[in-house]
Amino acid sequence: MSEQSAKPYLVRAICEWCADNGLTPYLAVKVNDLEEATKFYTEVFGFTEVKTGRNREHISRHMTDGHIDFTLMQYDSEDSHEATIAGEGPRLHHWGVTVDDLLAAFYVNVLTGLALWIQQGR
16 A cells, blocks of 8 residues: 655645635644744744634634745643544645635535535624
């Protein structure tokens, strides 16, 4: 069996789709070490920190490079419900886009069978 590729094909495809459609992509990544991950994304990709805060069972650090909104999420425990949604260990937790017309986005999600998480104020 071949080893799984570490190349970010899915993330790249999401970002390209968003750019093609004039949308700002939002990515949330589950990490084990918030400070180490922050240093990596700052130094390697040029992201800057927007804000850091506690949200339910994790600490979120919101970052941006001006084109992508990005959140690093460090959970208090791998056993928390939210941490188990994406699976164990560091990984892409979820992604989204900012939309102008919430109702239209809802209908697109219903028609295509995609899951829709609505978060007030985002």
